[in-house]
Amino acid sequence: MTPDVSMMRARARDLWAGLGWMTFGAAIAAHATSMPIPRHLGATTITGPGLLPFMLGTGLALLGAILVLRSVRGQAVPGPDDEADPATVSNRRSFAALVLMFGYAAAFALRQPFVLCTVIFIWAFVILFNWREAWGAARLRLVAGALVLALAVGFSVEFVFENLFYVRLP
């Protein structure tokens, strides 16, 4: 990754992120000013519940403005991710993992059977990320191995949490 490309990436990202923080910070500060001050309980403007959120929102908006200003002036600070070789990372892999993990979390939160969900999740995760690297008999071993891991984790986690920690799982 050349320094120019990493700087361009950092500038573009800081510009949009800075604008986002400015908007978010301003929204927080505005919301904080609408918080009631319980004067009948002795509160004043500076001891009311909205003081700290107002200060934090304002601070966030200011820091966002600094990021925008730096980006416009070409003074963004590239980080390790800007300098990473795009061939070594893939956002699609993260997205695939996120979809699987979100699905598993949703099934768990919606009280679906724990062991069944866990087995399906682990099996699908291992298969998805290893399928391309395995061929022929190796694929069969992958499918079987993933199933063994999924069953072992599903049943052992349920045993440990339900019998040792007395936590009721769905």
Added chain:
Amino acid sequence: MLEFLPYLTTAFSKLFDLQSLLLAAAACFGGLVIGALPGLTATMGLALLTTMTIHMESSDAILVLICTYVLAIYGGSRSAILLNIPGTPSSAATALDGFVLARQGRAGEAMGMATMGSVFGTLLGIMLLAIITPPLGEFALSFGAYEFFWLALAGVMLSGGLSGNDPVKGWVSGLIGLLVATIGRESSYGYERFVFGMTELSAGIALLPAMVGAFGFAEVLYVMRRKMNASISDASDRVIPRIADILKLRWTIVRSGILGTITGLLPGVGEDIGAWTSYALAKRFSRTPEEFGKGSIDGLTAAETGNNASVPGAIIPVLTLGIPGSGVAAVLMAALIIHGAQPGPLMMTTDPQMIYDIIAMLTLAVLGILVLGLGLTRVMVLVLKVKDTWLMPVIAVLCLVGPYAIQSRFFDIWVVVAFGILGFGLRLMNYPVAPLVLGIVLGPILDQNLRRSFTLADGDYSPFFTRPISAVLCAVVVLMILAQVGPTRRLGQNIAQRGLRAIGRRT
């Protein structure tokens, strides 16, 4: 003078029963594996373990967490040396020389010296903890609301300023953490902030699900992003170092141990900065600075001594001020509170035994480093061959089940997911996550003490700036901000460049 001795004797005697020793051994091994595996960080491991030790006896749970903490920081050196991938962020400096040594066929020697550096670093840190904690604890008793407000603010600012490569982004992360801490019913008037009608948010965001999300769930997503095919180095040479080799490095060890502990002591700064500052100091004093980065045993030992010395260092402000010295120490502090301890200025008067218990636990962990570090070289090579794609789904399951198990609240599962996505997004944009967590921990301290200060001030705000400790902490905050303002920043950069040139001329 020797009034601490009964406490220390009691602390060690409590540990010498079979159950405690077995638990410590298991935790040391677990910590070593957590630290060594590149996908698992010490913070993530400790956050997960806190959720799993919640139903244990408090002394046993704290022992497990302390041993895991120390060994996880040490364990990071294994993958740094053998794979050139730091197992934890604190072992990034170790990889610079460790991996070069491994490529030269000296992996065993590198692991041996890393082990000895970690052992002596932790021991020096423990000694300083024992010396500093009691007087600092008593000194902290004089802190009032003004001082705690500034301390919490300075902690978030320091953490934001030093934990990434861009202080502005670190402060954004810290402010988000502080904002998260304001969610829910506030303590003074019972007003519900940022709840938006969701009853689950009335009690606020629970710390552990947020931490497991920001460090665990996010880490799984981050690890899966890499298309990594690292090859492992051979480690068949001699592992146990010669006494003469250790003696040669005695001053490096002493300097790095002291500097690492002091760095760990600073709120929110952490073990990785401890390693880097020790590495830089060792290079500054070395007779062969040109070897640093090309396989220097001196550099490797300095980095490993520094990061492990930071562990006791990071625990000092937890015990005396109730303010964590690093992200991992923040998790440990949360665990101590969950298990009924009261970290902070009152600990020296209400529960001094706890301080000595922790000293004894840290010492046991040093024994763990020595035995497992030198004895399990082959086993760790096998552990490092586990593929991320098989390990990460198991971690994902634990990230969701662990936080749920604390209160059996299904809402906490969504907290993990939300903070996982937030943490992952922040990392992608190069924002450090440690200030976010520190902000969540310090938010309530900052909020309560700011408002208490305003009430006490009764219209006269001079105590914020005129009380001696307040003035010093206020100066730290102002200097950190000024360091980022145009002319002041340029002045600082000029001074730093002149300093570097002077060092270059000397060497």
